Amino acid sequence: MKFFSDLADFSVAEIKELITLATRLNNKPEPRALEGKILSLLFLSPSLRTLISFQSAMARLGGGTFVVSPEMSIHGLESRSGIIMDGTAAEHIREAVPVIASYGDAIGIRAAAKSENLNDDLIDREFHELTSLIETPYINMESAINHPCQSLADWKTLDDLNITTNNKFVLSWTWHPHPLPFAVPAATLHMAALRGMDITVLRPEGYALPNSIMKKANHAASINGGSVTETDKLDVAMNDCNIIYASSWASADHYGNSSAEDEVRPALRQWCIDEHWFNKASDDCRFMHCLPVRRGVAVTDRILDGPRSVVIAEAKNRMLVQMALLHKMLSSS
Numbered sequence: 001m002k003f004f005s006d007l008a009d010f011s012v013a014e015i016k017e018l019i020t021l022a023t024r025l026n027n028k029p030e031p032r033a034l035e036g037k038i039l040s041l042l043f044l045s046p047s048l049r050t051l052i053s054f055q056s057a058m059a060r061l062g063g064g065t066f067v068v069s070p071e072m073s074i075h076g077l078e079s080r081s082g083i084i085m086d087g088t089a090a091e092h093i094r095e096a097v098p099v100i101a102s103y104g105d106a107i108g109i110r111a112a113a114k115s116e117n118l119n120d121d122l123i124d125r126e127f128h129e130l131t132s133l134i135e136t137p138y139i140n141m142e143s144a145i146n147h148p149c150q151s152l153a154d155w156k157t158l159d160d161l162n163i164t165t166n167n168k169f170v171l172s173w174t175w176h177p178h179p180l181p182f183a184v185p186a187a188t189l190h191m192a193a194l195r196g197m198d199i200t201v202l203r204p205e206g207y208a209l210p211n212s213i214m215k216k217a218n219h220a221a222s223i224n225g226g227s228v229t230e231t232d233k234l235d236v237a238m239n240d241c242n243i244i245y246a247s248s249w250a251s252a253d254h255y256g257n258s259s260a261e262d263e264v265r266p267a268l269r270q271w272c273i274d275e276h277w278f279n280k281a282s283d284d285c286r287f288m289h290c291l292p293v294r295r296g297v298a299v300t301d302r303i304l305d306g307p308r309s310v311v312i313a314e315a316k317n318r319m320l321v322q323m324a325l326l327h328k329m330l331s332s333s
């Protein structure tokens, strides 16, 4: 495997193989599988789970990691093309990224959305620019429009819960004080569609996901026997729901203009998931979220602390599926 950038690059059989490998490595550890191998981790945006789960995954397989982020005492990084570098940034990513990559056997890159230009983010322009600079195998640790490691972990979590294609999956918008990128909702929707699930996207008016995201999900659903519908009606979405996956995202209508979105967003504070949301859901309906989550904003304490929540299992699965990914990418066996 030369890169892991999008679940769409893999067949469902290949994804299932990775999940099986994750389970095998958990049950039967291979602490020397990646002895002598180094994974570089470039974080251009913040993280808790991704940073630590990759370090832990690599260590459990006998390999090593190093981390680079702008908060460390590295030179200021410039990313604009054709710029005269007479400002504060002393180093351009065109040199920095290939140098960082050259010190490892593979590189993980996190470059979350800049949330300035919708089209640039929808085509993942920055991530593609960064990966065009390197020759080592690479992993997308979250880009403007994708979070495939999270989706792989969520796939495993759904398997662990015995969720089948017949089960109903709701991807729900939740309130957040700031507009957030499309990476998690886009990746989650596509993952559930690849599983062939019946999916409802529940979101307020003005928060429909962009066409390219819906089109990709609809395509995956249609070839895998699932479906995707959208509604702004809680009762319709939650009827017989088995999984509710909460996420928040920006309004495409106001993308890059958070002050314009500030006019509409405060009126949506009631989009905070609480027990009454589950009135019409399946009794054992579970709550998923990629974390970090804002308590009392996106979801209440009683849901997060109660039996519906599987957020900690999702986070643990990040480490397990990434072990499988790294094993597949770097192991010689």
Ligand code: CP
Residues within 6 Å of the ligand: 046, 047, 048, 049, 050, 051, 142, 150, 290, 291, 292
């Ligand atoms: N879910 C996730 O990617 O978490 P971090 O942003 O903490 O890495």
